[in-house]
Amino acid sequence: MKNITLKEIAETLGISITTVSKALKNYPDVSPRTRQAVMNLAHQLQYTPNSFAVNLRTQESKTIGLIIPEVVHHFFSSVINGIIAEAEKNGYLVIILQSNESLELEKKQVALLLSKRVDGILMSLSNESNDDEHIREIIHKGIPFVQFDKISKLIHSSKVIINxxxxxxxxxxxxxxxxxxxxxxxxxxxxxxxxxxxxxxxxxxxxxxxxxxxxxxxxxxxxxxxxxxxxxxxxxxxxxxxxxxxxxxxxxxxxxxxxxxxxxxxxxxxxxxxxxxxxxxxxxxxxxxxxxxxxPSDEMGTRAFQLLLEQMIARRDQKPFQAQTIELKTAxxxxxxxxxxx
Amino acid sequence: MKNITLKEIAETLGISITTVSKALKNYPDVSPRTRQAVMNLAHQLQYTPNSFAVNLRTQESKTIGLIIPEVVHHFFSSVINGIIAEAEKNGYLVIILQSNESLELEKKQVALLLSKRVDGILMSLSNESNDDEHIREIIHKGIPFVQFDKISKLIHSSKVIINxxxxxxxxxxxxxxxxxxxxxxxxxxxxxxxxxxxxxxxxxxxxxxxxxxxxxxxxxxxxxxxxxxxxxxxxxxxxxxxxxxxxxxxxxxxxxxxxxxxxxxxxxxxxxxxxxxxxxxxxxxxxxxxxxxxxPSDEMGTRAFQLLLEQMIARRDQKPFQAQTIELKTAxxxxxxxxxxx
DNA sequence: GAAAACACCGAAAACGTTTTCGATTTGATA
DNA sequence: TATCAAATCGAAAACGTTTTCGGTGTTTTC
Structure with a gap:
């Protein structure tokens, strides 16, 4: 029942935690012999890294937040579909929050996501949104952020919209x-x-x-x-x-x-x-x-995530990032x- | 831009991290004076606890996973609605994954959620599911788990269904x-x-x-x-x-x-x-x-989460838990x- | 044969919090 | 005054990982 850790692998193999970690992550400075031994034991014990620890150490959670006005809505559920598919493809998980078209809730949820330290936020504004404070907070904190569908023109961020x-x-x-x-x-x-x-x-x-x-x-x-x-x-x-x-x-x-x-x-x-x-x-x-x-609702989701991903990568690599606006075709x-x- | 920590509050106030933490969490053994000071500074600096650290320390993430066959689907989107509403009300966030009716994907996603160490898993089986291994893995690991709608009768877990x-x-x-x-x-x-x-x-x-x-x-x-x-x-x-x-x-x-x-x-x-x-x-x-x-799709979501919550609480408190099956009314x-x- | 290069490993710090337990101070009591 | 209890605080361990840096020992080079 107990989850197994690097320490346990290290102890049963009589080597250090460091080496175990490096073996598992394909560092060059570990001999083929020990690497093999570690790999084998890890596999046999079904070791999976403790993501809490990884998050803390790497300061990222590979999780993004998504705030939309409504889930039970053909358009939005299609966008969700696009987002989670693209996210999963890139190793990200998606936390979904629903503002129910309420500005108050929307603000709470932004705060929630910020406190959860998601790696990025995707958002479609609620109908009540005429106030920007909470959005500016996201940007001010430097959290990658992209708006889609119902956006604020006053906020400088990446966007996926239609004309x-x-x-x-x-x-x-x-x-x-x-x-x-x-x-x-x-x-x-x-x-x-x-x-x-x-x-x-x-x-x-x-x-x-x-x-x-x-x-x-x-x-x-x-x-x-x-x-x-x-x-x-x-x-x-x-x-x-x-x-x-x-x-x-x-x-x-x-x-x-x-x-x-x-x-x-x-x-x-x-x-x-x-x-x-x-x-x-x-x-x-x-x-x-x-x-x-x-x-194109599905595509709106995938493009929004791609934009967010670019920005998340730029942030991680400390590279500059230019906000972009993608305009999708309608017919x-x-x-x-x-x-x-x- | 940098997130502020307990340490910084402690240093500017000239007290220990311990005391700051305790002040913020209303421990009884901190004087009204220092508590007030801490509270004030924390508020002024907009301190929010680093959830990565909290997760690691407390071994829980206040996040649950949800696997459903399809998002763009009136019934399921309604269930999602019920789940995330009830979850948020209880301080939980929801990660949504979509199996696309594929058993293979479903298995991957279970593994993903397990490795993310969510506090519990909610699931509706894909049409392809005729194999239980991955589900048994969840239960074997002791992760709170409830099935809804498309369930497996062979798996002993809480369930929310209709007749x-x-x-x-x-x-x-x-x-x-x-x-x-x-x-x-x-x-x-x-x-x-x-x-x-x-x-x-x-x-x-x-x-x-x-x-x-x-x-x-x-x-x-x-x-x-x-x-x-x-x-x-x-x-x-x-x-x-x-x-x-x-x-x-x-x-x-x-x-x-x-x-x-x-x-x-x-x-x-x-x-x-x-x-x-x-x-x-x-x-x-x-x-x-x-x-x-x-x-009642919405209710199916809320009830499923409630069942999961009970089980998560029982687990945290090391209390025994009896799997329950809730049968909702149809008309x-x-x-x-x-x-x-x- | 000495110097340099290489291969392999581990100690330790760091991420930021929570909580236990002991230490200190203060005030009250006998 | 000595004793005890209560009030207040902090040191330190722990959660599990990643990564830097230095330390061996071995091999190559001139």
Whole structure:
């Protein structure tokens, strides 16, 4: 039951701890004979180094922290997938924390990870985040750090993002190209950068097509939920019966919109076209199939980790490191909810 | 940038490291004066204990490992949610590993967690798991361990499960109660206990209703995917045009079944009733809304962690510990895909 | 045959904490 | 005043590893 240590190997072999350690780590200054003996015994005894001791000695834990707003979320779970796969491939483990979109929790969790002395931190901001203190703390402490998806533009760090503004423009343009004249937008909360950018993209697309912007056509989610989509769909139809296109902040909400339309004999896309964002799995199985903007979630995870790894290596080797921003490609994917109008 | 230590506090205050440590940990044998001084300085300097050192000294890391087959999966992501919430509440962090349904990876990951010396391990088996060695290793080493969802009955450990056999029986009974006479079953892979139990439940329900069991009505998934559901639906309709009910291993596959039926003018539930399992979010938004068996995924996570915590505490206090099995309640939830036939 | 090079090994410090146990001081008691 | 108890502190060991540096002994070189 007791875990075996270098000391025990050393004692049974009648040599020093130092030599055992060196034999195991392929140091050149140990004879083939002793190395073999050590290796054999270590293997036979199933020796595994005590990682607590290794951590203390080397001052690194080969563990990174990940803070995301939500785990039960198709997009984020895909990102997690990418991160832990890439991390494991490179010998790192991932501790996952969930901010539940709460700034307060997010701050606690940053402190927690810092006190745990993870080798790096990966983070997507909560919707409440309008305050940077805790993030600056990470950077100030010199902990490798990269933001992805929901980022703060004010923080100088590596980032993996998409061009939300452009993607949103393309989505709205797609609506227009399919004959929509009056387009509503169900946007995300006020703080997150991507909600802001998508809103800006919406505005720009209208502008480009000389469609006047009407702020009463913009509906703002608080919780970004299915229920909100459902409720806003109803509200839109009440307040603007002639709306013929809706651009929705994310697929989950868009599915709520579709649910209301379906239940109330409002034909999609004939009466109203709907386009979502993120390309959740769900979108391809509902009726009508939801058009959306595809966003490479898995890749976002792997790239984010790679960036973090670069920075962790630079730190270990005391080399300078330049923060980088990677912008991933998005693509409008057309499905049934935006078929062209005759 | 440098992290501050007990030693530095001790030196600037002109007292010993011991006293500083004791002051911070509320030992009784330090005077109010010095305690206050230490507290103040520690706070001012933002001292946080070096967890590497604490780990080494206390031989625990306040970190647990979690191995699941898949992260991008509604059920599992819900369980993760429950686990990390409950863990954090109790001061534990969670390292998540994904076996990708591969036994080989699963074994590596167990070894990894063992070498990282996590305080406990939570695990749901991969579909490939038909071999116990690595699990027995965990138990043999005395590491607290609890299985959930996809478990091995042969391993003696705490477990959090549902009564798959009963739940499946109820699902099939529900189909029968709604007028189905010839019921197909799309089952999960051969190894997992829950696939076996659900199949057994299917058989028992037929038996109870004196419907003859026909093995050609049973279709076996390999990957438990949407696509398989789609393909099996086609196959079922070809081989058994008179099938009027399908019980499917899980909602994702059932959604594939619905997709095929929808596209081929096979009316659900009028021609064929369909019931899934697990109550994924998706099920309530597709057309027709999918009947299913609700399974408390979040709670499964919290209960699993609680069981693990009990065992970790018992181990720390050198108290004996009895493995427990918690059986969570399931419930058939009726939606549109199984409306009663006239 | 002396000097230099080489091969092999181990002592010891260091990482930063926790905890035991003994030492010292102070105040109270007989 | 001598004794005892209580209050306060610190030395030191321990957790298990990594790595530097110096010390042997052996072999090569001129």
């Amino acid at each position: 939300d503004q452009l993607a949103a423009m393309q989505a709205v343009q797609h609506l227009i190209d399919n004959g929509c004249k009056k387009i509503a937008h169900i946007r995300g909360p006020v703080n997150p950068q991507n909600a802001i950018d998508r809103f800006l993209g919406y505005k720009k697309a209208l502008e480009k097509n000389t469609i006047p912007f009407d702020s009463s056509l913009v509906y703002t989610c608080q919780r970004v939920s299915f229920e909100e989509g459902y409720a806003f769909a109803e509200q839109i139809k009440k307040e603007h019966p002639d709306v013929d296109g809706v651009f929705v902040i994310t697929d989950l909400v868009a599915v709520g919109v579709l649910a209301y339309f379906n239940e109330n004999q409002i034909r999609v896309p004939d009466d109203v076209a709907v386009i979502g964002f993120s390309n959740w799995f769900m979108s391809q199985v509902i009726t009508p199939k939801l058009s959306t903007v595809d966003q 409008v994917v057309q499905r049934e909810s935006t078929r062209k109008k005759s | 798959d056999q009963l739940a499946a029986m109820q699902a099939v009974q529900h189909l029968i109660d709604n007028g189905c006479k010839k019921i197909a079953h799309i089952r999960g892979p051969v190894n997992p206990q829950n696939a076996i139990d659900r199949f057994l439940g299917y058989k028992k329900a037929l038996e109870k209703n004196t419907i003859p069991f026909d093995s050609s009505l049973v279709y076996t998934c390999q990957r438990v995917s949407f696509e398989e559901g789609y393909a099996f639906a086609e196959q079922i309709k070809k081989e058994h045009p008179d099938v009027d009910g399908v019980f499917v291993i899980t909602d994702l596959v059932a959604v594939g079944v619905l997709a095929y039926f929808n596209e081929n003018q096979i009316r659900v539930p009028d021609d064929v009733a369909v019931i899934g399992f697990s109550n994924w979010f998706m099920s309530q938004v597709i057309t027709p809304k999918l009947s299913t068996v609700d399974q 058939v939830v009726q939606r549109e895909s199984t409306r009663k036939k006239s």
